[in-house]
Amino acid sequence: MGTLSCAEARDLASDLLDGDLGEDQVALVEAHVAGCATCPNLYLALVAIDNHFRRQRELGPGGSEGIDGDRAPAGP
Numbered sequence: 001m002g003t004l005s006c007a008e009a010r011d012l013a014s015d016l017l018d019g020d021l022g023e024d025q026v027a028l029v030e031a032h033v034a035g036c037a038t039c040p041n042l043y044l045a046l047v048a049i050d051n052h053f054r055r056q057r058e059l060g061p062g063g064s065e066g067i068d069g070d071r072a073p074a075g076p
């Protein structure tokens with residue numbers, strides 16, 4: 001197994017977020033991100049975007065307030 005180029009890592013990162021990668025590929029992406037100067041920011045941005053859309057999908061149309069859902073008061 002070699003190391004990934006930045007372009008390859010970014011390609012794989014979007015697949016990773018879709019859950020399409022095997023463990024070894026995930027490890028390759030994470031190893032690249034950990035050792036790269038520029039990819040961590042891109043990777044974090046991808047993760048943030050993915051979380052945003054994933055949450056919107058769960059909430060359905062009109063659920064945009066879900067961005068702050070994790071911090072919503074639980075009660076009383």
Ligand SMILES: [Zn+2]
Nearest residue numbers: 005006036039
């Ligand atoms: Zn990189």
